Amino acid sequence: EEQEEDVLRELRLFLRNVTERLSLDRRFKAFTRPVDIEEVPDYLMVIKKPMDLSTLLTNIDEHKYVTVSEFMLDADLIWQNALEYNPDSDPMDRHIRHRACALKDTVRAILRDELDEDFERVCEEIKESR
Numbered sequence: 001e002e003q004e005e006d007v008l009r010e011l012r013l014f015l016r017n018v019t020e021r022l023s024l025d026r027r028f029k030a031f032t033r034p035v036d037i038e039e040v041p042d043y044l045m046v047i048k049k050p051m052d053l054s055t056l057l058t059n060i061d062e063h064k065y066v067t068v069s070e071f072m073l074d075a076d077l078i079w080q081n082a083l084e085y086n087p088d089s090d091p092m093d094r095h096i097r098h099r100a101c102a103l104k105d106t107v108r109a110i111l112r113d114e115l116d117e118d119f120e121r122v123c124e125e126i127k128e129s130r
């Protein structure tokens, strides 16, 4: 009903705000767009579920997420994919892994500081009721 739509609208505003802040952080530039298959031809042979910050925003706008947990599953794909595709000891791999770990820690810190657990519980109840 209307109250549920109010909650989900607030969820989308919160998730957009978090995602846009991440996209503005220069450390996360490589995570702002899908990995370019022209630049990285074997990427889709290794990574089965690509994800990036612009795709997160599109998913939010398409009402894909009813809870923060669902959003987190996709947000976590971004850094998990980067760790999986860039495992080597060479400086380039290490550099992207450092940024992937910074992305993981930054998302968790934002949600710990800014997400009200009662709000997420209401979202979970809406999800269960559908």
Ligand SMILES: Cc1noc(C)c1-c1cc(NS(=O)(=O)c2ccccc2)cc(C(=O)O)c1
Binding pocket: 029, 030, 031, 032, 033, 034, 035, 036, 037, 039, 040, 081, 082, 085, 086, 096
């Ligand atoms: C992400 C990612 N996962 O595996 C790899 C490898 C990367 C990755 C891919 C690219 N090149 S790209 O053309 O696909 C691109 C440029 C700008 C934004 C988004 C993608 C650059 C870098 C980088 O560190 O600069 C990293």
